Amino acid sequence: MPRSPHQFDLEDRSILITGANRGLGAALCKTILQYSPKIIHAGYRSTPGNFEDPRIRWCQLDIQDAASVANAAASVDELDVLINNAGILIPTAADPVQEMANLDAMMDRHLHSPLKLFDALLPTLQASSQAMVVNIISMAAFASVPGCEGYCTSKAALHAATQGLRLKHPGIQCVGVYPGPTATDMTAGSTAPLADAMESAANIVSGMRQGKTSIFPDEAALAVESVVGDGVATLEQQFATLLSD
Template sequence: MTDIDRLPAQVRPPAPGLVALVAGGNGGIGFDTARQLLDHGLEVWMGARDVDKGRRAATGLGPGVHVVQLDVTDPSSVAAAAAQVGDLDVLVNNAGVNPGGEDIARTTPEQLRLAYETNVFGLVAVTQAFLPALRRSAHPRIVNVSSGTGSLAWNAGPNPQFDWERVRGSGLAYRSSKTAVNAITLLTAQSLGDDVKVNALAPGLRRTNLLAGTTAGGDPAEAAAGAARLALLPDDAPTGALWSWDGTRAPW
């Protein structure tokens, strides 16, 4: 594994015929990731729990986009999606939820279960289902959309990534689930070796459904550019790392 602090500024020019799947691709960061991968010339499958919503989101994106029903918490849905998509070069695990809850005293077991069922168990299930197809690819890439709020290093002390004094100890369900995503990313990369590039993205605070009811966050397309960069890493690029949306390496 290469140890660098910043990703290459340019993505690898994609070879004709590369296929990507974006789980949770019909909205927010996932939608913009799908759109940008299409712009890079990939064939893109947009995974959506609700196929009708997925089709509406895909309208106008061009002939290179397809919609597949994908509920990451439903094993039969995951298996059917893997069969329908077939060959795959890029997997973007973007599906995620923020079920609420705050600190240890104000987070219910149900909120923890919901966060882990989608953000962790669903991510693993999708990765496992598509791993045979990825192993057949000449340039396999896995991008796990995580969160800087899941970084233990950033959570342990004051940092410029978020208002640490305000959020310390909060968001137990969501943030701990993203810490688990970071660990799974590292261990998956170690297991698969350098041929399969497996990296996690810290997208920053974005205007998505996870922040419904607020005006906080930046443009999801900016974070999606980070996901697209990880999806199109050159073959000598690093694997098994957490990267900020701007291409700088983030601590675990």
């Protein structure tokens, strides 16, 4: 059967995942291994993950450290897929000064650093016949959740930036992923129903391979998609034609 032009293949591809040592990043790493990649550059900040495979190359990468980003970019000579996964959830602080510092930290981690990493890897990505950037955002990008307003703000910014990348780089498949609450260290102690990280990773990778540009990988996320999905996609298409002459 001929391959659909919109279908993305992970076989023999080179992939970089940030924050791959645990949580959703580790689940994505393990899932992608099932699709015969050539190499996974598995980013970790201080401690590599506790799993190994000949195709995994652990790569020290603190996305907020310019030298670390430059070193990682220099060590990657081929790249087809960049997955910006690293993140943190800092709950809202009562003290406004602390809350502003937390917002700065999350904007740096969720917006500026993924974009800087993308820029550092852009020449390598542009050499790929099938370049893709996947930004792990959150369903909380679409409406603020009490107790984590700063986190939602930073994820809304990454959502807008993902749309911007799509406009600026039509040759690169730019994918936004919008998970709901998922069982990882980030949600430890949560009483909300949590999606299984491996199941979510399987749905994310399936969406990537199908050529989806927005992926809602679990039940809670699908409920959000049913409210915003078509509207956001329609607006994005309408705005893309504004001022295009």
